[in-house]
Each structure stands twice: as structure tokens, then as C-alpha cells.
Amino acid sequence: MKKVSDLLFVPQYPEDKLHPNFLSIYNEKLFYAREFIKEWAEGFEDRDHKFVKEFQTTFNSSFWELYLFAVCKELKLNVNMSYNRPDFVIEGEDGFNVEATIASHAQDETPEWKKDFSKDIFKEWPVEKIVDNATIRIANAFMSKSQKYKESYGQLEHVKGKPFIIAITPFDSPYTNEQRMQAIHRVLYGFDRYIAVDWDDENRDILDAIYMEEIDKKNGAKVPLGYFTTPKFAHISAVIFSNTATFGKVRVMCDDPRITLVSHSRYNDFGTQPINEVTFKENYVEHLLDGLIVFHNPFSNIPFKNKAFYHPVIAHSTFDSKTKENVSHIPHNFLFQRFINTFMTEDKLPPLELLRVKKILEEASQTTQNSFPKYHD
Secondary structure: OOOHHHHOOOOOOOHHHOOHHHHHHHOOOOOHHHHHHHHHHOOOOOOOOOHHHHHHHOOHHHHHHHHHHHHHHHOOOEEOOOOOOOOEEEEOOOOEEEEEEEEEOOOOOOOOOOOOOOHHHHHHOOHHHHHHHHHHHHHHHHHHHHHHHHHOHHHOOOOOOOOEEEEEEEEOOOOHHHHOOHHHHHHHHOEEEEEEEEOOOOOEEEEEEEEOOEEEOOOOOEEEOOHHHOHHHOOOOEEEEOOOOOHHHHHHHOOOOOOEEEEEEEOOOOOOOOEEEEEEHHHOOOOOOOOOEEEEOOOOOOOOOOHHHOOOOOEEEEEEOOOOEEEEEOOOOOEEEEEEEEOOOOOOOOHHHHHHHHHHHHHHHOOOOOOOOEEEO
């Protein structure tokens, strides 16, 4: 019987049934991205005999599972692949269970793979709309898996008595990585944003903190927020989240030799301003765990305390029920956001084209930020 890693990129269905993201990777002449994803899949077992089908036809949720499996291997966790649910059963000291899910686009919204970066689109999709859309879709994904635990997973013997984790990543719109972590903070802790002023690179005054109890859907229905600020969801120990575990991570980590520009924003623990940079891939380093954060439920019946997840790259966040405040530990250089632009010519770029690319990089690097003071509202 062939391994999952060997079957991933052997199409089992007509082209019109294959997912656009799968086709994009499959049709590349260069093999680097495919081989890198196959490395993530080494040791993964198709327990319900439909994983390869879903990878090829729906893609995003399967891609997220493969990333999580690679994370487990990186952290040297013992994944028992004999259970078909939930998605990951971690055994050994501090064992736990993980159910993976994605925040997908709503039925009447633009799917994640239909990207359009024209100026008009950014009028149609301002950041506020992107974050609101993500908030609703992430809340929907969380509630679905919470209900699944109550109806099914919670009765399983290998789940009882262990932390239960929901792992969520957003694929809810073509511009979802613009949300950073604002939407997930709303969903879990009801925290929206700070109103603050940065006086310079070292001094910031926080004037107020904005919290949200609910958000309106298009049809006027209200979606409650702040699930980890109440004992109602004590059966969920934590949420693992990343908005950078996309194909962009494969692109920047694999050995693809094509010229790629990487624009990234990272947390600066030593100043008020994030670390923003645009650079060539050859000068850029990204860790598999970059962008991964654990949101803890302070009301959990079984707290999530696995030692492996207290890795220097992984961030942690929780809610102080006494002060009613979000409390986070974000490591310096934590990856908030990443955009890439790969020049798809598979041979070496001609000299004039290379000069053009370098000019783009220089202009991006020289872009100045607004002068101080900076107001955040």
C-alpha cells in the first residue's frame, strides 16, 4: 500500500474536480514545493481513506492538517495514528487531543483562491471588512467543533481526561492574512484593539482597550464573542492558531531557486514599532513554527500545559478573569504577517528584469512610516 506522501500529487480525479490551489502546485514545472509538502506528510496515515481525495479536491483543510502534523514532528510529539478521530491524538506525558478546522468563506462570498490586487478591490475589501468577515467565519468554525466535542469526541475513551484543543487557521477571504490576530482575539477574548499613541520608538501610552461582546452578520443576526471569558466552553482547553501557515510558508522554506520577494511584519519586543521588512528570499529565514500561537482558556476543566508547546518561537495568550484583560506572551520577532511575490520565470532572470526586481525591493525598503506621534484607534 502506497504512503500518503507518495499519493498526494498523483491526481485521482478529472481536472475540473481538482481544487485551484492543488492545481497551481501540481502544474508547476519545478518540483520543490511538492517535495516539501511531501516531507510534511511523511508518516501521516489516511485513517478514513479519504485524505488524498480531500487534499486534491478541497485542499485547504488537508493542507492545514499536514502543517499541524509537521509541527507535531518538529516538537517530537508522539502522534497515535490508529484513531480516526479527533484528528491528532498525542500520547505520552502531557498528552492531548487536537481537532483541526479552517475558517472558510461563506457560500455567497469570494473564495480565498480568487485573489485580485487591483486598486478597486481594496476599496471593496478594506481592512475593517476583512477583520469583520474573519471574525464571523472563525467564530463559526470554533462553534462547530465545540458542538462536535459535546456530541461525539467527548465520549471517546482516548479523549476523556485530556486537554482538547481546536486548531484553527483562516481561509475565509482572498485577503485574510491582513487580519493578523485581531479577529481571533475578538472571538476568544472579546478583545478588539487598543486606543494608543506612540510618541517615539520607545514610548507608548495606552489610552483605552476596546472589547466586543458580539458582531452583526449580513442578515442582521448577532454572533456572540469572547468564548474564553466564560465557563460555558470549559470543555475546550485551548485554540492553536496561525494565519501564516499558508502555501507562502512552503514557498519561503523550500529550496525553490526562483527570485522571491518576501514582505513580512514581526513583533518588536524592544520598541513600539513592528519590524517591517521587504527582502529577497535568499536573505530571509522562516521557522516552521513562526506565526504559531496558543490561546489558552482560563476556565478550562483541563488546562493545556504541554511542555513542548512552550517553544521559544511559539506565542501564548490568555484572559485574566479578575482584571478582565487579555494577557499575552509574544516572543521577539514573532511573525504577524507575510506576503510573497515569486517571479515565475523558471530560468534565471535576464539582467534588465533583475534590475527591475531590485528597484522594486529598494523602493519598498525605503518606504517611510508616518512620523511620530502615531495614533492607534
